[in-house]
Amino acid sequence: MLIKSAVDLVVEREVTLAKKEGRKPEYDSVYVRDELTGFLTAGYETTASTLNWGLKYLTAYPAVQSKLRAALRQAFTSHIGSNGQPHHEALAKIQVPYLEACVNEILRYNGSVAANTRKATVDTQILGYHIPKGTDVFFPVRFALSSINASILIY
Numbered sequence: 001m002l003i004k005s006a007v008d009l010v011v012e013r014e015v016t017l018a019k020k021e022g023r024k025p026e027y028d029s030v031y032v033r034d035e036l037t038g039f040l041t042a043g044y045e046t047t048a049s050t051l052n053w054g055l056k057y058l059t060a061y062p063a064v065q066s067k068l069r070a071a072l073r074q075a076f077t078s079h080i081g082s083n084g085q086p087h088h089e090a091l092a093k094i095q096v097p098y099l100e101a102c103v104n105e106i107l108r109y110n111g112s113v114a115a116n117t118r119k120a121t122v123d124t125q126i127l128g129y130h131i132p133k134g135t136d137v138f139f140p141v142r143f144a145l146s147s148i149n150a151s152i153l154i155y
């Protein structure tokens with residue numbers, strides 16, 4: 001089977017596992033559905049909104065846009081295919097530190113994940129508050145960064 005996407009990979013794994021366990025593949029099991037829902041919710045909106053904010057910032061800061069374009073041209077010029085685009089092998093392999101810095105900055109200003117949680121595995125303290133073992137700790141990342149966001153022109 002030719003793997004073209006993450007969904008193909010999930011399907012292929014189910015086929016392999018079903019063969020091993022001597023049963024019919026279950027393409028709509030709760031596990032497969034959970035995995036695909038994860039791709040959509042965790043993978044799609046995060047990537048789309050990061051790209052949207054990236055375009056918005058690059059428009060607002062043309063000097064950064066020019067520097068990034070120059071860095072990308074320099075990194076990929078000798079890896080352009082017949083379609084005028086860099087080969088995916090080159091995209092996966094070649095490090096472009098300025099691109100990485102831009103992506104990190106976009107995520108720092110507008111991370112698409114507004115909050116996260118962790119469970120305390122031991123009794124601990126956060127900012128002087130006692131947190132008993134087993135507590136679910138909620139981190140509202142977006143609110144912590146809202147003072148940065150409020151200070152930029154884009155809003």
Ligand code: HEM
Nearest residue numbers: 006038039042043044046047048050107111112113116117
């Ligand atoms: C700019 C794009 C993305 C951002 C900002 C992002 C952000 C995050 C964050 C903050 C977490 C929580 C990590 C933690 O709890 O320490 C997470 C987890 C996760 N992300 Fe992403 N993500 C992105 C793209 C994707 C994509 C493309 C996929 C899948 C196709 C994906 C799948 C997942 C999954 C499955 C988890 C849960 C991992 C686990 O609990 O073990 N994410 N992501």
